[in-house]
Amino acid sequence: MKALVLHGVDDLRLEEVETPSPGPGEALIKVKAAGICGSDVPRVNAGAAHFYPIILGHEFSGIIEGLGEDCQEYGLKVGQHATAAPLIPCMRCADCQKGDYSLCRHYSFIGSRVNGAFAEYVTVPARNVVPLDPSIPFVDGALFEPSTVALHGVWGCGFRGGEDVAVLGFGTIGYFTAQWARLLGAKRLAVFDISEERLELARQIGADKAFNSSVNGTPEEALEFTKGSGYGYVFETAGQNNAMSLAFELAGNKATVCFVGTASKDLNFGWKLFEKLNRKEFWLSGSWMSYSPPFPGREWTMTNEYLANGRLVLDKSLLFKTFPLEDGAKAFRLFKQRGAVKGKIMLLND
């Protein structure tokens, strides 16, 4: 089969390699679409790969082409359209036994610790396979992960409807967080971002209010929207200082503030901001990945069902560009130009 094999920093080669065959408990998937994740970029461009040579790619969809022995219990069929959850938890540690698979420390991961989907075929544990509703296009099937991450954050902090919700940052994770909060019963939904284009999209998916957080006076106006009482749930999806500060401002008394976004720079806050945590007695929580029992979890099955019934919307703008697998190296070069990539890049096989 053809595969994009990473041999070193910036050394991505299209090669002919042996097609993997599914072992016991494994499924062979013919890959149709595979997204380039933000985490793949440093693996290719900055030496962040665990080893070489490796085939990356963990956000993908395709067709089940074969099943190894001992797959009966998963109810899969050859020919089914499918996506797969990339985490391979150990299933034995205390965290896994509690169903907190995202917290497993002995995990493997498709496309970073074992070969992934930037290839014509990939083998994955059958347990990880999520059959796709046939109405879902392959490209959408490869975009499940951000939705599952968002839903995990919403559920993980014990979200209950009937409260005002603020979503800070309207990138891909914010986009899905806002939708899940709305679908699960947010009273009023306010979205914050610095891009007018993104804010327009927020209105389209049903945000009651979309605030440009780079404009002075935003926190006051946004608090006024809740008649001064603050938001019952605040989801921070940007992983940035401003958004973190805003989260502390917007939280109501006894609110839940959940950090879904990951930071790549220091976050700093002064004592006045810190005091808001005391004075409002809000709960600050974090969220990591997207798994729950039974593995891989409701995050995955709900994404499938809600995409199929049309209640979860996947806007065309999330997909920035597609390339044939053969041009994978060219796709990765785009990430070298600052600001050139505006959305997901997908590698396609015919």
Ligand SMILES: [Zn+2]
């Ligand atoms: Zn990813």
Ligand SMILES: [Zn+2]
């Ligand atoms: Zn484990």
